[in-house]
C-alpha cells in the first residue's frame with residue numbers, strides 16, 4: 001500500500017467492535033486486565049472491553065493495573081520537556097485553534113533565528129534539556145527551510161556553556177524528502193496528532209487549508225519513518241469526537257506502523273481540548289471528555305501499549321497531571337508558554353490555547369519530587385542511537401531500567417546543582433539518596449557512579 005492511497009483506519013471494524021463490547025461481561029474485563037499485566041500489549045477487542053467498563057470497582061482495577069505497569073516499566077521517572085512555539089502564522093482553519101488563519105483576535109508573529117536563540121536560552125536558564133519545537137502551518141518567506149534553520153538555532157544556542165540536547169518537532173505533515181531534511185538536522189521525535197480519526201468529524205472541524213486532507217495527515221508518520229525518522233509521536237485531540245472511537249482508531253494506526261516498520265510510535269500525546277482565543281468552540285468541545293474519562297484514557301493506553309511513552313502537557317491542571325503520573329504518564333512539560341516569544345517576554349493573548357498548569361518549572365519539579373517522582377532530563381538513548389526498534393528491543397525485556405534509572409538521577413542531580421531553588425534542591429537531594437538506597441545491582445552501582453561524577457563537577461554524564 002502506498003502512503004498516498006492508504007486506508008489505515010477501518011471505520012466499519014471500529015464501529016462493530018465498539019457495539020459488540022458496549023457492555024462487557026465482568027469476566028471479560030478481568031481476563032483483559034490479567035493479559036495487560038503480562039505487558040505484551042492489547043488487541044482492539046481488549047481495548048474496546050476496557051472502554052466499556054461501567055462499574056466503579058472494575059475501573060479501580062483498571063487503574064491499579066495501569067499503575068502496576070507504569071511502576072514496573074518506568075519506575076518513578078518522569079521525563080521533562082518544554083514546548084517552543086516559533087510561529088503562530090497558520091494558513092489552516094481548524095475551528096478549535098487560536099492560530100487558525102481567519103482569527104483576528106491574536107497578534108501574529110514568526111520569531112527570527114536570533115529570537116529563537118533567545119527563547120532557547122531562556123529555557124536553558126530554567127534547566128531544560130529537551131525542547132518540543134511547535135509551529136502553525138505557514139512559514140515566513142524561507143518556507144520549510146525556516147523550520148530546518150529553527151531546529152539548528154535551538155541546538156546552537158548556549159547559556160553558560162549549557163545547551164539543549166534533544167529537539168523534538170511538532171509541525172504540519174511533510175513529504176518524504178522534507179522529512180529526510182528534518183532528520184538531517186538531528187531531530188529527536190517527529191510528532192503529529194490526527195486530532196480525530198473520524199472522517200466525518202475531521203471534515204467538520206478542518207474547514208480550510210491543507211489540513212483538510214485527512215489522508216495526507218494520517219499517512220504522515222509512515223512517510224516520516226520511510227525517511228528514516230524512527231522515533232515518531234502520535235496523538236488525538238480529545239474532545240473533538242467520541243474518545244472510544246478515537247482510541248480504537250489510534251490502535252489501528254499503531255498496528256499499521258508496527259506492520260510496516262516493525263515498531264510503533266515512541267510516544268502518545270493525550271491533549272484534551274482547551275478554550276482558545278477566537279476559536280469557534282471557545283467554550284465547549286463537541287464531545288467533552290470528563291476528568292474521570294480522561295483518567296480512564298490514560299490507564300487504557302498504558303495497558304494497551306506498555307512501552308510507548310505517554311506525554312501530558314500543561315493543558316491539564318496540576319491536579320490532573322498528578323493523578324495521571326500514577327496511571328501511566330511518563331513525560332511532562334513544565335513552565336510552558338504557547339505564544340511565540342513567551343519565555344522572554346510577558347505573556348500576551350497570542351497563545352494557542354489556555355493552560356491549566358501555570359506554575360514555573362522549579363515549582364513543578366519540587367512538586368513532582370515531593371510526590372516521589374524523579375524528574376529526568378536524560379537524552380541518552382537518542383544520542384547513543386538507541387531509537388526506534390533498538391529502543392524497543394532494549395525496553396521490552398526491561399533492560400532499559402539499567403540505563404534510564406541512573407541517567408534520570410544524574411541529570412536530576414545536574415538540575416539541582418545548577419538551576420534549582422534552595423528549597424527544591426533540599427527535597428531533590430533527599431529523593432536522590434532515597435532512590436539510590438532502594439536500588440539494587442547494576443542500576444544501583446551505575447547510579448552511584450554517575451551521580452558521584454556530577455557531584456564532582458562533571459556534566460552531561462549518562463550510560
Ligand code: SAM
Nearest residue numbers: 096097136137170171172193237273274276353
Ligand atoms: N500546526 C501543526 C498541526 O496542526 O499539526 C502543528 C502544531 S499545532 C500548534 C499542535 C497541536 O495543538 C495540534 O495538533 C492540536 O492537537 C493542538 N491544539 C490545537 N488547538 C487546541 C486547543 N484548543 N486545545 C488543546 N490543544 C489544541
Ligand code: SF4
Nearest residue numbers: 090094097099100136
Ligand atoms: Fe494551524 Fe495547527 Fe492550529 Fe490547525 S492546529 S490552526 S494547523 S496551528
